[in-house]
Amino acid sequence: MAVPLIRLENISKSFGRVRANHQVSLTIEQGRVLALLGENGAGKSTLMSILAGQLQPDSGTIFVDGQPLAITATDKAIEAGIGMVYQHFKLVGALTVAENIFLGRPGGLWLNLRTMQAEVVALAERYGMQVDPAALISDLSMGERQQVEILKLLQRESRVLIFDEPTAVLTPHEADNLFATMRKMTALGKGIVFISHKLEEVMAVADRIAILRRGEIVDTVAAAEVASTAELAERMVGREVLLRVEKSPMEARQIVLKVSDLTTPVLAGVSLELRQGEILALVGVAGNGQKQLVEAICGLHRPAPESVRILGMEWAEFFGRGNRDNTLSYIPEDRQGLATCQGLDLLDNFLLTTRGGFSRGPWLDRRRAAEKIGHLLGEFDIRPADPQAFAWQLSGGNLQKLVLAREFYRRPRLIVAEQPTQGLDIAAAEDVWNLLLKAREAAGVLVVTGDLGEAFALADRIGVMYNGRIVALFASDDEEMVALIPQMMAGLAAAD
Amino acid sequence: MTFEILILLLAAAVQSGTPILYATLGEIFTEKSGVLNLGVEGTMILGALAGFVTARLTGSPLLGFFLAGVVGSLATSIHGVVCLIFQGNQVVSGLALTILGLGLANYLGTGYVGLSAPGFDPLPLPGLAAIPLLGPIFFRHDILVYCSYILVPLIWLFFTRTRLGLALRAVGEYPAAATAAGLSVAAHRWLGVLVGGFLMGLGGAYLSLAYTHLWTSNLTAGRGWIAVALVIFAFWRPGRAVFGAYLFGGIMALQLRLQATGTQVPSSILLMLPYLLTVLVLVFSSWRRGSGEAPAALGINEEPVD
Numbered sequence: 001m002a003v004p005l006i007r008l009e010n011i012s013k014s015f016g017r018v019r020a021n022h023q024v025s026l027t028i029e030q031g032r033v034l035a036l037l038g039e040n041g042a043g044k045s046t047l048m049s050i051l052a053g054q055l056q057p058d059s060g061t062i063f064v065d066g067q068p069l070a071i072t073a074t075d076k077a078i079e080a081g082i083g084m085v086y087q088h089f090k091l092v093g094a095l096t097v098a099e100n101i102f103l104g105r106p107g108g109l110w111l112n113l114r115t116m117q118a119e120v121v122a123l124a125e126r127y128g129m130q131v132d133p134a135a136l137i138s139d140l141s142m143g144e145r146q147q148v149e150i151l152k153l154l155q156r157e158s159r160v161l162i163f164d165e166p167t168a169v170l171t172p173h174e175a176d177n178l179f180a181t182m183r184k185m186t187a188l189g190k191g192i193v194f195i196s197h198k199l200e201e202v203m204a205v206a207d208r209i210a211i212l213r214r215g216e217i218v219d220t221v222a223a224a225e226v227a228s229t230a231e232l233a234e235r236m237v238g239r240e241v242l243l244r245v246e247k248s249p250m251e252a253r254q255i256v257l258k259v260s261d262l263t264t265p266v267l268a269g270v271s272l273e274l275r276q277g278e279i280l281a282l283v284g285v286a287g288n289g290q291k292q293l294v295e296a297i298c299g300l301h302r303p304a305p306e307s308v309r310i311l312g313m314e315w316a317e318f319f320g321r322g323n324r325d326n327t328l329s330y331i332p333e334d335r336q337g338l339a340t341c342q343g344l345d346l347l348d349n350f351l352l353t354t355r356g357g358f359s360r361g362p363w364l365d366r367r368r369a370a371e372k373i374g375h376l377l378g379e380f381d382i383r384p385a386d387p388q389a390f391a392w393q394l395s396g397g398n399l400q401k402l403v404l405a406r407e408f409y410r411r412p413r414l415i416v417a418e419q420p421t422q423g424l425d426i427a428a429a430e431d432v433w434n435l436l437l438k439a440r441e442a443a444g445v446l447v448v449t450g451d452l453g454e455a456f457a458l459a460d461r462i463g464v465m466y467n468g469r470i471v472a473l474f475a476s477d478d479e480e481m482v483a484l485i486p487q488m489m490a491g492l493a494a495a496d
Numbered sequence: 497m498t499f500e501i502l503i504l505l506l507a508a509a510v511q512s513g514t515p516i517l518y519a520t521l522g523e524i525f526t527e528k529s530g531v532l533n534l535g536v537e538g539t540m541i542l543g544a545l546a547g548f549v550t551a552r553l554t555g556s557p558l559l560g561f562f563l564a565g566v567v568g569s570l571a572t573s574i575h576g577v578v579c580l581i582f583q584g585n586q587v588v589s590g591l592a593l594t595i596l597g598l599g600l601a602n603y604l605g606t607g608y609v610g611l612s613a614p615g616f617d618p619l620p621l622p623g624l625a626a627i628p629l630l631g632p633i634f635f636r637h638d639i640l641v642y643c644s645y646i647l648v649p650l651i652w653l654f655f656t657r658t659r660l661g662l663a664l665r666a667v668g669e670y671p672a673a674a675t676a677a678g679l680s681v682a683a684h685r686w687l688g689v690l691v692g693g694f695l696m697g698l699g700g701a702y703l704s705l706a707y708t709h710l711w712t713s714n715l716t717a718g719r720g721w722i723a724v725a726l727v728i729f730a731f732w733r734p735g736r737a738v739f740g741a742y743l744f745g746g747i748m749a750l751q752l753r754l755q756a757t758g759t760q761v762p763s764s765i766l767l768m769l770p771y772l773l774t775v776l777v778l779v780f781s782s783w784r785r786g787s788g789e790a791p792a793a794l795g796i797n798e799e800p801v802d
Contacts, residue, residue: 086676095665104678
């Protein structure tokens with residue numbers, strides 16, 4: 001076989017104590033589509049940012065055409081023929097298609113609009129695309145914009161094109177067009193890397209599939225050897241699960257959350273009950289309605305009347321009350337955006353949701369709050385243990401513990417946690433798990449996670465979400481059902 | 497009779513609109529690159545003083561005009577250092593430049609108040625000046641007015657038809673895309689700031705070398721601020737800037753003539769007219785288009801990527 005276009009050898013990259021990539025080796029071949037499959041936070045984007053010259057690996061070598069090459073900057077990557085189609089397009093909305101494609105290209109003083117446009121049309125035709133070179137980017141659909149991004153790379157004669165979750169913004173029809181374009185590109189000798197967590201797409205378009213889990217390549221298979229999406233799902237989430245967290249059974253008591261037949265544009269009749277003293281983990285591939293369910297429960301989107309009851313109250317009644325102490329705590333996935341304010345110090349972040357307890361009329365009793373948070377910082381082992389430190393100074397694990405300390409201080413009876421340990425190292429993840437298990441004594445906990453290991457570590461019951469439904473809901477010690485989880489995540493097993 | 501007065505008024509509109517036109521073109525140039533420079537007023541008056549003093553010392557108004565542009569670039573380079581190197585707030589830095597420029601020019605110019613310098617005199621263009629109607633309005637001015645006629649299409653061509661102009665627009669619209677295309681955001685913004693400052697300086701020099709041949713304190717009298725407003729009115733297009741600048745020039749010329757006729761209207765009300773129009777124009781522009789035409793990254797500093 002010919003020398004591969006690109007070969008990664010033992011690439012490792014850590015951010016603090018978090019290993020984003022560990023000893024990753026991959027080859028990207030001419031005329032082939034390599035799919036990089038993995039959950040959010042598995043290290044796919046880090047790996048590709050290294051290839052695109054945005055990040056430097058801690059160790060390991062990248063070979064281009066068999067020669068080792070240090071890709072120290074974005075333009076080095078472009079020179080080496082590596083092009084990236086970003087999730088967020090790098091296009092100027094106020095400029096035309098042709099202007100965007102030729103932006104920054106060398107040439108004389110004057111732009112020859114007619115030649116530029118003709119060249120764009122010719123290039124597009126060669127790859128089976130149709131674009132109007134004179135159209136403004138801001139007038140184009142997402143699919144058309146993506147085509148412009150691709151044309152930009154083709155015009156620069158990129159030989160390897162990396163697509164980062166390219167179908168996330170596309171309609172199904174546009175996605176089909178994209179796959180057709182990809183096939184055309186491989187037929188014309190380009191190498192393609194396709195990053196995704198959508199199993200069907202990976203099966204449809206890839207020649208080889210590399211599976212990343214917690215920063216490591218756990219499997220590389222030829223797509224032809226994969227029998228089904230279920231097999232792929234199993235390889236992606238892994239079988240071996242660490243049960244390092246001790247958990248004793250709790251007696252489930254009163255119902256704190258009742259969702260009945262909740263239907264939204266994404267959700268198709270979701271029902272569940274959660275009792276004080278239990279943890280219910282919802283697993284599934286991201287984008288199957290988990291986000292919409294959580295947003296309805298936590299008051300971010302209004303559900304239909306009588307479909308969500310919290311602590312025995314109708315949704316509207318519950319969120320109509322001012323007092324949120326002793327009730328619901330939401331631990332969002334986006335801890336740097338939704339959960340905390342990066343530019344505020346820890347005390348102010350603590351007061352974001354607990355200020356009710358520290359106010360006297362219009363005044364805040366900051367001294368009492370400072371005392372309290374000083375105490376909590378020690379108790380939850382948050383570093384730096386300084387109320388005056390800013391949120392942005394905290395590592396992911398410490399920030400998450402701060403959010404938990406704040407939310408548990410309110411003595412919630414219902415806790416909703418989204419991906420509570422995503423991006424945390426093992427030690428921090430275990431701390432978070434232990435805290436959630438402790439909170440279970442007084443509350444019902446709903447955990448949404450893409451990490452099966454986390455679900456097994458925490459949950460009393462497990463629900464599997466697929467395509468806007470909870471396809472199965474069972475006790476976490478029901479081994480028969482647990483064995484079916486990969487199939488159910490891929491929407492194959494019709495279980496009840 | 498009234499018709500002749502109208503022609504004279506329109507010719508005066510062109511003349512008093514010209515310094516505003518230079519400054520507006522300068523600000524368009526700067527804002528296209530994504531930098532908001534509120535220091536137009538201060539830059540203009542520094543240019544006006546530099547031009548005046550140079551012309552007086554050397555006897556060459558042309559050299560004065562050119563040096564006014566250089567001093568304009570020097571003045572806005574302060575803005576560039578603050579915003580492009582130290583990532584300072586563009587609004588605050590621009591305001592500071594205005595205050596600094598006004599203070600410095602009035603202080604340095606104290607000794608020149610009331611003095612005159614050689615300047616530019618009207619130079620009717622042979623042939624063109626004889627055209628009825630258009631001739632007296634447009635072609636019986638000084639050479640700097642004719643320069644501005646050429647400048648407008650040149651700037652338009654630069655932005656729409658040259659590689660550098662395209663890059664400058666991209667940097668003002670979406671710096672991340674420009675960076676991804678291998679362009680330096682900072683370098684292109686420097687270009688926008690310096691060329692813009694040059695044009696603002698020329699606008700100032702027009703006031704001291706052609707509009708009057710005198711130095712007085714507060715010579716610019718708010719014209720820099722009008723230019724800032726006109727950029728929005730013009731939707732960042734050089735062609736529309738001409739229209740706006742002459743409209744304001746017309747109002748300024750009109751209020752001068754009204755004062756001269758000894759009208760009953762208090763002069764302070766008349767003096768207020770151009771600024772009142774500024775407010776109306778801004779309301780009108782935002783009502784018509786919103787700020788949709790503004791460069792998308794205007795006023796936002798681009799943090800350097802490590």
